Amino acid sequence: MMDKDSQQPFDVLVIGAGPAGMAAAVRAAERGGRVGIVDDNPNCGGQIWRGAEDDHGQEATAWSSRLRNADITKLFGMRVFHQPETGVLLAEGTDDVCELRYTNLVLATGARERFLPFPGWTLPNVMGAGGLQAMVKSGLPVRGKRVVVAGTGPLLLAVAAYLRKQGAEIPIICEQASWSSLARFGVGLLGRPGKITQGLQLKKELAEIPFAANSWPIGAHGGQVLESVTISRGGKTEVIACDFLACGFHLVPNVELQSLLGCQISGGFVQVDEFQQTSVQRVFCAGEPTGIGGVELALVEGQIAGLAAVGEKNAAQKLFGERRESHRFARMLDRAFRLRPELRSLPSAETIVCRCEDVPYSRLQEHRSWRAAKLHSRCGMGPCQGRVCGPATQFLFQWNPDSVRPPVFPARVGSLGRVVSGL
Amino acid sequence: MLKMQCAKPIRKRLRKRNIKRSRVPLSKTSSVIFAPSADLTTEGKEEFAVLRGFHFKLDRAVMVPVQRHWILSTLSVELGKDRIGARGYALRDGMNAATYDVVIVGAGIVGAACADECARRGMRVAVVDREMVGSGATAAGMGHIVVMDDSEAQFALTRYSQQLWQALRRDLPEDVEYDQCGTIWVAADEEEMAEVRRKHDYYAQRGVPTLVVDSEALQRLEPNLRDGMAGGLLVAEDAVLYPPCAARFLMERAQELGAQLQLGAPVTQIGEGRVRLSDGVEIAGGMVVNAAGAWAPELTRGMEIKKRKGHLVITDRYPGFLRHQLVELGYLKSAHSVTSDSVAFNVQPRRTGQILIGSSRQYGAEHGEVDQAMLTRMLRRAQEYMPGLGQMSAVRTWTGFRAATPDKLPLIGPWPGDKSLFLATGHEGLGITTSLASARILVDQITGAKPEIPIEPYLPSRAVKEVAHA
Numbered sequence: 001m002m003d004k005d006s007q008q009p010f011d012v013l014v015i016g017a018g019p020a021g022m023a024a025a026v027r028a029a030e031r032g033g034r035v036g037i038v039d040d041n042p043n044c045g046g047q048i049w050r051g052a053e054d055d056h057g058q059e060a061t062a063w064s065s066r067l068r069n070a071d072i073t074k075l076f077g078m079r080v081f082h083q084p085e086t087g088v089l090l091a092e093g094t095d096d097v098c099e100l101r102y103t104n105l106v107l108a109t110g111a112r113e114r115f116l117p118f119p120g121w122t123l124p125n126v127m128g129a130g131g132l133q134a135m136v137k138s139g140l141p142v143r144g145k146r147v148v149v150a151g152t153g154p155l156l157l158a159v160a161a162y163l164r165k166q167g168a169e170i171p172i173i174c175e176q177a178s179w180s181s182l183a184r185f186g187v188g189l190l191g192r193p194g195k196i197t198q199g200l201q202l203k204k205e206l207a208e209i210p211f212a213a214n215s216w217p218i219g220a221h222g223g224q225v226l227e228s229v230t231i232s233r234g235g236k237t238e239v240i241a242c243d244f245l246a247c248g249f250h251l252v253p254n255v256e257l258q259s260l261l262g263c264q265i266s267g268g269f270v271q272v273d274e275f276q277q278t279s280v281q282r283v284f285c286a287g288e289p290t291g292i293g294g295v296e297l298a299l300v301e302g303q304i305a306g307l308a309a310v311g312e313k314n315a316a317q318k319l320f321g322e323r324r325e326s327h328r329f330a331r332m333l334d335r336a337f338r339l340r341p342e343l344r345s346l347p348s349a350e351t352i353v354c355r356c357e358d359v360p361y362s363r364l365q366e367h368r369s370w371r372a373a374k375l376h377s378r379c380g381m382g383p384c385q386g387r388v389c390g391p392a393t394q395f396l397f398q399w400n401p402d403s404v405r406p407p408v409f410p411a412r413v414g415s416l417g418r419v420v421s422g423l
Numbered sequence: 424m425l426k427m428q429c430a431k432p433i434r435k436r437l438r439k440r441n442i443k444r445s446r447v448p449l450s451k452t453s454s455v456i457f458a459p460s461a462d463l464t465t466e467g468k469e470e471f472a473v474l475r476g477f478h479f480k481l482d483r484a485v486m487v488p489v490q491r492h493w494i495l496s497t498l499s500v501e502l503g504k505d506r507i508g509a510r511g512y513a514l515r516d517g518m519n520a521a522t523y524d525v526v527i528v529g530a531g532i533v534g535a536a537c538a539d540e541c542a543r544r545g546m547r548v549a550v551v552d553r554e555m556v557g558s559g560a561t562a563a564g565m566g567h568i569v570v571m572d573d574s575e576a577q578f579a580l581t582r583y584s585q586q587l588w589q590a591l592r593r594d595l596p597e598d599v600e601y602d603q604c605g606t607i608w609v610a611a612d613e614e615e616m617a618e619v620r621r622k623h624d625y626y627a628q629r630g631v632p633t634l635v636v637d638s639e640a641l642q643r644l645e646p647n648l649r650d651g652m653a654g655g656l657l658v659a660e661d662a663v664l665y666p667p668c669a670a671r672f673l674m675e676r677a678q679e680l681g682a683q684l685q686l687g688a689p690v691t692q693i694g695e696g697r698v699r700l701s702d703g704v705e706i707a708g709g710m711v712v713n714a715a716g717a718w719a720p721e722l723t724r725g726m727e728i729k730k731r732k733g734h735l736v737i738t739d740r741y742p743g744f745l746r747h748q749l750v751e752l753g754y755l756k757s758a759h760s761v762t763s764d765s766v767a768f769n770v771q772p773r774r775t776g777q778i779l780i781g782s783s784r785q786y787g788a789e790h791g792e793v794d795q796a797m798l799t800r801m802l803r804r805a806q807e808y809m810p811g812l813g814q815m816s817a818v819r820t821w822t823g824f825r826a827a828t829p830d831k832l833p834l835i836g837p838w839p840g841d842k843s844l845f846l847a848t849g850h851e852g853l854g855i856t857t858s859l860a861s862a863r864i865l866v867d868q869i870t871g872a873k874p875e876i877p878i879e880p881y882l883p884s885r886a887v888k889e890v891a892h893a
Contacts, residue, residue: 084795368686372555375562375667376598383739383818405820406793410739413780414813416820417802420795 009101018046020287021108023302029070033310040079082406097415104309111288113248118346120220129248143167145243150174153250161205174215185336253289259404275308293330354389356382370399526708531561534714535673536862542680553689557670563823568662576880584860600774606661696843717824719848731827732788742776835881
């Protein structure tokens with residue numbers, strides 16, 4: 001077992017082992033840096049390349065093997081929760097905690113699904129689209145089950161295709177975006193051959209699944225568990241019987257650690273320069289936290305960050321053109337799947353918005369800010385630390401997020417109170 | 424926020440008059456929508472309108488709470504169909520054109536309690552806060568309702584206030600989470616056991632029921648304390664609550680009695696019966712109360728108050744792990760030492776099953792960031808007493824600033840040099856406990872009523888810095 005607690009700092013420490021983090025770590029290590037990569041999952045791949053490597057195509061396999069073969073200290077199953085002083089992070093595993101020192105840091109913390117509250121969304125078997133996919137990957141059987149896939153974003157299609165492959169019946173995919181914005185997105189894709197092939201592959205798998213734009217869930221029903229879902233489809237409502245509702249409203253970036261470190265964040269995204277460096281010197285950021293753009297953008301940003309972090313600015317610059325391409329795709333994504341204002345009126349007075357603390361919509365309406373709501377209703381004060389209800393209330397009430405304090409993730413009292421050497 | 428200006432001649436006229444008694448004639452123009460629930464009465468021959476304690480909307484849908492006895496000058500009224508009108512001037516959130524008996528700066532638990540007390544005694548009250556209700560030390564504190572015996576005066580105030588809380592208990596809504604869990608002062612060794620017995624005698628003489636528990640009994644009461652504690656003192660009437668909601672409860676009660684609240688309004692200057700907001704608007708009151716906690720000295724120079732930073736940590740839910748508030752007896756030796764940074768073991772069970780872990784005290788720290796060295800000391804101290812805490816999941820940490828005075832007693836009463844200025848600050852770590860009693864004796868002083876406890880130890884005149892006279 002390597003000495004995780006080594007006092008010698010990593011030249012480059014990468015947080016997050018999804019595509020962006022893998023690319024950053026690999027490129028930095030290939031240039032001879034002393035590199036470490038941390039992820040709270042037991043394996044690399046992040047959310048998008050979760051599970052068996054060969055499921056995700058050549059690119060995933062290639063990066064996984066490069067990561068495996070490079071001289072990189074891999075700290076999987078460890079979750080970074082605190083920076084007790086500049087240049088030192090604390091990470092916790094199932095039964096240990098370690099200090100990680102760095103000279104350069106690459107934050108590739110990825111994104112999570114956005115959930116919006118609607119009546120019944122807390123019923124068992126109403127799940128996040130990505131969440132359900134992850135559970136199926138780890139063994140939840142869906143063969144023969146009816147799964148309504150709803151919300152917004154390209155993830156819905158990927159999830160629907162995957163679930164169908166696993167034997168689920170998908171009565172409908174509900175996409176809240178309008179046909180016209182989807183059409184514009186489709187036209188935009190003509191400039192991206194890679195995306196088209198991906199799209200076509202998906203299309204084959206999706207051929208028999210009904211797809212409805214301008215539609216979204218307005219209620220989930222059932223006694224003990226979900227039995228049916230009501231959708232609004234082109235202005236009419238429709239009740240569909242189902243066993244699962246896989247529901248996600250695109251993605252929100254994970255920027256809590258960046259915020260704790262003092263990186264400038266604007267409009268929800270981490271601000272970076274052309275070398276992916278944040279407003280904090282030697283702290284880089286790549287992938288979804290700088291803008292939701294998918295795997296290709298994450299890979300190129302990760303490479304630039306990894307190279308820049310070891311001082312290889314020329315090599316990094318060579319990738320700028322590729323990044324520009326992917327940025328265009330990111331902007332198209334953003335425009336196509338912007339949330340429609342009608343979704344703000346989904347929750348009823350009794351709809352629970354904060355699941356950790358059971359706070360209904362009616363108790364939030366009276367407040368003027370996220371902080372006031374937190375203080376007086378406990379919204380966002382539970383173990384998820386507002387990761388679910390925070391983005392939802394930002395959309396519902398246009399509240400701004402609060403400042404972030406340690407621990408960035410819940411951590412054991414003993415870990416949080418650890419004596420940090422040198423302090 | 425409404426930005427219409429008060430027309431000058433009218434403002435002058437308003438100031439000249441005694442607003443409370445005036446009746447202003449109405450003309451017939453109309454442009455204000457009146458909330459249907461409001462109680463509009465006319466007096467005389469429909470020439471006067473008096474609005475009693477409800478909300479009405481100025482045009483552009485700005486909500487303006489209207490006070491009892493508040494006359495709307497130059498307002499024209501069309502009775503029927505819920506419509507009245509205003510022309511010529513508008514009130515900035517209902518405040519600047521009116522005068523108040525008392526304007527309170529700070530909507531923490533102390534400001535809220537003062538507002539409630541003033542309103543209950545029939546005064547017209549306005550409260551301003553730069554942020555929101557209960558967002559400063561009130562939000563940061565642990566929320567204990569405890570009797571303390573550091574000095575005779577501290578005992579008198581905490582006991583009086585605890586009794587006021589007990590009387591209020593039935594009215595407190597669920598979200599205030601009032602829980603009379605009791606405090607156990609934990610004695611680690613025989614030396615501290617001697618202190619337990621002294622404390623017991625002290626409280627017994629003053630009618631506070633306490634129970635001395637030995638090592639075994641302590642173990643039964645709190646099985647998760649480490650073995651080998653010498654014993655402790657159980658103070659059964661001590662309680663905990665959730666302070667932000669307690670402050671809001673008091674403030675809402677005051678508002679029901681007509682108190683006006685303006686949030687998000689930073690105050691730049693107070694004195695001579697006026698409160699000036701950062702946007703230049705002035706609110707006039709007969710009296711001004713500085714209840715701005717650790718920030719009070721920024722508005723009233725020469726006050727001996729320092730910011731004393733504290734850290735807290737809260738865990739996930741572990742119902743049953745902890746039953747009483749626990750405080751180490753070393754607390755008096757360490758945490759209350761007036762000069763140096765210190766930590767003490769202090770944990771509380773919350774209604775939710777969560778455990779609140781404190782405490783730390785630091786001078787000279789101006790920024791709110793979590794200080795790892797203090798956090799480490801504090802959490803290690805807690806684990807020394809309750810080793811099981813180490814494995815618990817900590818959900819959040821935060822910091823806050825107590826308003827500390829040199830003699831550990833609050834400043835409650837008139838500020839020398841300005842007859843219209845009163846202080847209600849300097850409550851250090853006992854603001855939640857002593858808020859109700861502080862409000863009582865403050866308003867007693869404002870109205871000339873006889874306080875139930877001697878007020879001399881809390882008078883601000885004792886704590887005027889030399890520089891103030893220079």
